[in-house]
Amino acid sequence: MTIEQYSLKDDEKRVKIFKALAELKRIEMIRYLHHHRDNNTCGSIGESMAMDKSNVSYHLKILYEADLVSVTRIGQNKNSQLREDTFAELLPGFLDRL
Template structure:
């Protein structure tokens, strides 16, 4: 039982480290802030425009945020939409979004 607890704790620490790494960039913080205040999913293009981030750089940031579990991406035809994974924020960073 103790070993399982440590394994879960170690997994949580890995997730936290990935989250903090993803949030350590000002552009990614801007993306999170934009999504939070929009209150809805936005197209990747809309987010890039609002955050003044070029498409290729934005794609990299979206991937980093998605891999950290902070955002979700949905494709509709040729348009990709991104939204916050508020469950991740509530689990690992409760109250964080309200400070943006």
């Protein structure tokens, strides 16, 4: 007897990650974060990438909720960084090719 269980929750997690990656601007933001390891505040990302800061915040939230990005607060700034652990586990090689 084999137990094979396909869980909706796992599939929803997969979908959440792929949805987060399924947007040109978010791919560009991931590349930006991969290359700029500090000063990744909402504001500086927005300025560098010519995006509205509320829009940067919106996209970062989607990346955060997919566990692709983590955040550290420094005073009134928030620094975002890629979660290399998630990329390594779920998308090995992806960042290297990006």
